[in-house]
Amino acid sequence: MVLAVDEAMTNVIRHAYHGRIDQPIEVDCRHSQLLDNGVLRDALEIVLKDKGVRVKAEELRGRPLDEVRPGGLGLQFIRESMDSVRFRHQKGTNRLHLVKFLRQAEPRQEAEGGVVCN
Numbered sequence: 001m002v003l004a005v006d007e008a009m010t011n012v013i014r015h016a017y018h019g020r021i022d023q024p025i026e027v028d029c030r031h032s033q034l035l036d037n038g039v040l041r042d043a044l045e046i047v048l049k050d051k052g053v054r055v056k057a058e059e060l061r062g063r064p065l066d067e068v069r070p071g072g073l074g075l076q077f078i079r080e081s082m083d084s085v086r087f088r089h090q091k092g093t094n095r096l097h098l099v100k101f102l103r104q105a106e107p108r109q110e111a112e113g114g115v116v117c118n
Contacts, residue, residue, distance in 0.1 A: 001100050004081035007074035008048050016052025025050050046098040054089050
């Protein structure tokens with residue numbers, strides 16, 4: 001998740017703000033419950049908001065993985081790291097909504113018969 005957020009912030013600075021590091025990026029994080037294939041699950045939601053250059057969602061695609069060269073894999077890392085990635089532009093604001101479903105800790109038996117959660 002850290003890699004996904006780092007890549008997303010880098011993309012905002014590089015593409016939406018054309019390298020300007022003095023521009024605002026708002027990050028909202030919250031624990032929530034969301035449906036995943038019809039099952040209500042705990043999730044971490046991260047929303048990044050910026051006022052940079054408008055990006056069209058259909059233009060958000062990484063380069064092919066078989067092109068071996070530095071750069072251009074940020075979107076691939078973000079999509080592979082998160083369970084849901086949505087982008088939209090609304091009222092002058094770019095919004096990247098990232099979701100990671102949390103797995104519940106499964107109890108494991110201790111040698112002396114106690115139960116410990118991972």
